[in-house]
Amino acid sequence: MYTPKGTLDRDAQLRQYAPLVHRIAHLMIARLPPSVELDDLIQVGMIGLTEALARYEPSMGVQFETFASQRIRGAMLDELRDADWMSRGSRKLQKDIEGAIHRLEQRLQRPPRESEIAEELGMTLAQYHETLARMRGTQLVYLEDLGSGKGGEEDEGFLDRYLPEDGDADPERILADQRMRAALVEAIGKLPEREQYVMSMYYEHDMNLKEIAAVLGVTESRVSQLHSQAVARLRARLREH
Template identity: 35%
Template structure:
């Protein structure tokens, strides 16, 4: 990373240095938009994703702490991803019916896993929702797109304390008032929740969020159908959301 270029722009107001940094990292936008588009409906235009992502890149460049000697790419990609997801949400491309289904499933996992203190089965969730296992699995497919975005939704609706799960979980370098201790506690909550996931769901989470594989690529790696991977991903996300919901007061108020 060219620290001098960052200094010329951020400390000296060098417009040319700013342009060079934007041009240098602009391919990150295309990369993130392409990866995200693999899990989105065909009706979503990748050019729109790129447009949303550019705002995220500019925001990341302004907020990145270049003096810490860290690589910009990881921070930049999460900011770009967040900007794209914000843009998609503003376009309201997820039907209300799908959002309602997703909320009901999240409630089921939150309540049941709190009561049982373990991961619950499809049969238990189906019974709670008063539907068949086949209906549950079809619903998990129906809400699979919503679950791709769901970790970025606010933990609560209070405008003065609106923390997204992405910020709480992933964005460790953003400027926040929390102490390093609190950050570690948040990471521990997520890490413990991931460890409790069934093996296949844990693998999907690892490949999707950390290895940045598409759901189609994960299906090939795990030798399962794409629909099965979508179901596993949805279940994993709802379990993680449940864990974060159970820890909501701790995360926001400690």
């Protein structure tokens, strides 16, 4: 895409790849608390796209969309990290749920039911569901797991470990990632059936909450609860790895 003067038309390129920014933003927003604005993510993502257009070279050996996706996601994650989108209270609630699930699994030798988790937490089932709804945005990686990347290797951020710049690859990191992926696949296989469906549709098939709700015949809010609960179960299991 060139202008009449023969130079690259940057505006046309931004318009062409803007849907990629919107897609990534919509996928991320479903995992984030209501306090995070979609428009803010899109705005930051467009900045990431602009940087990708300026830095991309075909000689890198990767497709532009792959390169741009990393830049866009990286820009969004940096913004979330700077904003500290998940409050300490929310992180404590999430860890309390994980702890309850872990204790119950050790005691029962099976995945605990929602009513059992609620009882372990000293809540009614309705209160537990309300808590899960507030936990929208819980992920396998906490904000502190992302790290700041400023304190040496010990504080290296998740993005630095798993989305290296310009395609660099450290064999030790790749091996660690493969082990984590294998542990994650095993943990997902032990989730209750409905939660397995939610995780599969959300992460493997890139379906949004509305689409998953239609398939399962439940509300979007219920899908969000199931997602939050599934993530808590997975984090409780992955503590061992």
